[in-house]
Amino acid sequence: MSIAETQTGPPAWRLLLTYVRPHRRALFAGAVLSLVTGATGLLLPLVARELIDDLAHDRAIAGALLAMSGLVVANAALGAVGSYVLARTAESVVLGARRSLSSYLLRLRIAAVDRTEPGDLMARITSDTTLLREVTTDSLVGFGTGGLTLLATVVMMGLVDPVLLGVTLAVILGAGTVLGLIVPRISRASRQAQDAVGVMGAALERTLGALRTVKASGAEPREERTLHEAAEESWRQSIRAAKWSAAAGNTAGLAMQIAFITVLAVGGARVATDAIDIGTLVAFLLYVFYLMSPIQEVVGAITRYQTGSAALARIQEALRLPAEPPARPAELPAPGVRPAALAFRDVRFRYADDLPYVHHGVTFDVPAQGMTAFVGPSGAGKTTVFSLIERFYEPESGDITLDGRSLVDWELAELRAAIGYVEQDAPVLSGSLRDNLLLGNAEADEDTLAGVLKTSRLDGLVARLPHGLDTLVGHRGTKLSGGERQRVAIARALLRRPRLLLLDEATSQLDAVNEAALRDTVADVARTTTVLVVAHRLSTVTTADRIVVMDAGRVRAVGTHRELVTSDPLYAELAATQFLATGG
Numbered sequence: 001m002s003i004a005e006t007q008t009g010p011p012a013w014r015l016l017l018t019y020v021r022p023h024r025r026a027l028f029a030g031a032v033l034s035l036v037t038g039a040t041g042l043l044l045p046l047v048a049r050e051l052i053d054d055l056a057h058d059r060a061i062a063g064a065l066l067a068m069s070g071l072v073v074a075n076a077a078l079g080a081v082g083s084y085v086l087a088r089t090a091e092s093v094v095l096g097a098r099r100s101l102s103s104y105l106l107r108l109r110i111a112a113v114d115r116t117e118p119g120d121l122m123a124r125i126t127s128d129t130t131l132l133r134e135v136t137t138d139s140l141v142g143f144g145t146g147g148l149t150l151l152a153t154v155v156m157m158g159l160v161d162p163v164l165l166g167v168t169l170a171v172i173l174g175a176g177t178v179l180g181l182i183v184p185r186i187s188r189a190s191r192q193a194q195d196a197v198g199v200m201g202a203a204l205e206r207t208l209g210a211l212r213t214v215k216a217s218g219a220e221p222r223e224e225r226t227l228h229e230a231a232e233e234s235w236r237q238s239i240r241a242a243k244w245s246a247a248a249g250n251t252a253g254l255a256m257q258i259a260f261i262t263v264l265a266v267g268g269a270r271v272a273t274d275a276i277d278i279g280t281l282v283a284f285l286l287y288v289f290y291l292m293s294p295i296q297e298v299v300g301a302i303t304r305y306q307t308g309s310a311a312l313a314r315i316q317e318a319l320r321l322p323a324e325p326p327a328r329p330a331e332l333p334a335p336g337v338r339p340a341a342l343a344f345r346d347v348r349f350r351y352a353d354d355l356p357y358v359h360h361g362v363t364f365d366v367p368a369q370g371m372t373a374f375v376g377p378s379g380a381g382k383t384t385v386f387s388l389i390e391r392f393y394e395p396e397s398g399d400i401t402l403d404g405r406s407l408v409d410w411e412l413a414e415l416r417a418a419i420g421y422v423e424q425d426a427p428v429l430s431g432s433l434r435d436n437l438l439l440g441n442a443e444a445d446e447d448t449l450a451g452v453l454k455t456s457r458l459d460g461l462v463a464r465l466p467h468g469l470d471t472l473v474g475h476r477g478t479k480l481s482g483g484e485r486q487r488v489a490i491a492r493a494l495l496r497r498p499r500l501l502l503l504d505e506a507t508s509q510l511d512a513v514n515e516a517a518l519r520d521t522v523a524d525v526a527r528t529t530t531v532l533v534v535a536h537r538l539s540t541v542t543t544a545d546r547i548v549v550m551d552a553g554r555v556r557a558v559g560t561h562r563e564l565v566t567s568d569p570l571y572a573e574l575a576a577t578q579f580l581a582t583g584g
């Protein structure tokens with residue numbers, strides 16, 4: 001399912017208004033400046049008429065020339081200030097949209113992220129928001145100022161000669177009809193062009209996220225083709241939009257030329273019959289000339305709005321993805337706070353309505369304190385247990401409780417503050433080692449940090465690195481080995497002083513010495529914290545207080561290693577093969 005398919009809702013301009021509202025004063029000031037600029041321009045024909053009159057009657061023209069120069073300079077100065085104020089406001093609108101979108105995307109439910117392409121979401125924040133700049137200045141302001149200038153010019157024309165105004169309006173009306181046919185095509189093509197940018201973002205993310213695999217598989221030509229196709233599709237749609245925009249702009253231009261010629265002909269005839277004098281005709285023609293700019297402005301506003309509304313619609317779609325409610329940041333548990341008790345009661349869960357159940361009524365109890373291990377074949381649903389505890393997903397039925405309180409009754413931030421979670425693939429973020437460690441607890445002091453480095457067996461590594469904790473680890477920690485990444489992830493979780501520690505195959509990539517050391521660390525932690533571990537190597541869980549054996553979304557058996565070896569055939573088999581493999 002794509003993002004677009006889940007959406008219906010209010011029109012795009014409503015969203016635009018929410019972004020523009022905080023800047024309405026600056027926008028208004030910029031618009032007024034533009035209008036005043038336009039008005040000074042509007043006075044020029046009147047001064048010109050004076051000038052021609054003065055010439056015709058052999059009067060001095062110095063006064064009229066001076067007035068004209070003053071107007072031209074004022075026009076330029078006001079225009080510059082106005083442009084700056086508007087551009088600044090437009091950038092602020094873009095900033096506001098980017099901020100609100102970024103905040104929103106951080107709150108997205110994991111289930112929503114599962115069915116979207118991060119690259120496409122990224123394009124919505126970076127590329128689509130950029131288009132709001134033009135919508136704000138060119139569309140909103142352009143429509144306002146252009147429209148008002150147009151109205152003022154038309155009024156002035158009516159004052160100069162109503163007959164010639166009628167002629168002009170007839171021509172404009174004809175052009176408007178043609179524009180009505182063109183404009184929807186701009187909007188459609190723009191939407192497709194922006195969608196293609198999203199597709200390109202997704203393709204880029206996919207390729208760059210696995211560049212090593214792409215290279216090792218010799219798949220560069222295929223990835224290159226995908227990327228080029230996405231880029232070309234955006235190009236195709238953009239030039240389609242450009243074609244229709246150009247048609248719209250030139251329709252307006254052509255209409256003005258026709259108006260000019262028609263006014264010249266009709267006006268000439270009126271001068272010949274003495275209905276108007278030559279000065280009036282010249283003034284009117286100048287107004288027709290001046291009409292050009294506000295008409296272009298209004299047509300530009302309409303065409304730009306088509307592009308902008310396509311971008312707005314894409315932003316709006318992202319804002320309608322299911323998200324978690326905003327939460328105030330929760331305090332981490334104070335040192336020495338008691339460990340948490342956990343229970344699953346008949347939990348049924350599937351990742352989506354069209355996917356099979358992953359948990360078919362999972363039930364188990366974990367008392368506060370001690371180590372509980374989850375074992376079972378891959379795909380049994382062990383990682384899913386942890387995802388449900390973190391409330392990355394909600395069970396379809398059944399109940400999960402922490403300290404006897406249903407997870408849904410916990411404030412989300414408070415729940416997550418109680419938990420330390422080391423994910424299966426030990427994610428490390430780009431940045432320094434220190435950034436990574438402090439991610440879960442920004443307030444940890446140097447002593448605490450040093451202590452955790454020691455217990456997670458990272459102290460040796462940090463001592464070896466030239467920049468110690470400030471060493472950069474590369475994108476997704478690529479400058480670290482798998483085992484090092486796992487230890488960073490464990491240290492990060494321990495720094496949170498969790499009441500419940502979740503370790504998902506957290507030591508799978510460690511060498512025997514480090515693994516044994518960390519087993520002791522975890523056993524130590526389990527004296528004051530509730531620890532849940534998923535482990536493939538049974539050697540790491542034989543000492544657990546209890547072992548939950550899972551298979552195909554069900555709990556088969558619960559017991560200690562000793563009990564299970566005799567009572568559960570699946571566990572006995574796992575134990576037999578593994579001890580064989582390790583020679584134990």
Ligand code: ADP
Pocket residue numbers: 114351355358377378379380381382383384385
């Ligand atoms: P385990 O950790 O025991 O190996 P998991 O809990 O990771 O098993 O996965 C259980 C099942 O759920 C698997 O069949 C897997 O394909 C599926 N699954 C896991 N994560 C997702 C997801 N985000 N979306 C859809 N299916 C998933």
Ligand code: MG
Pocket residue numbers: 382383384424504
């Ligand atoms: Mg797993």
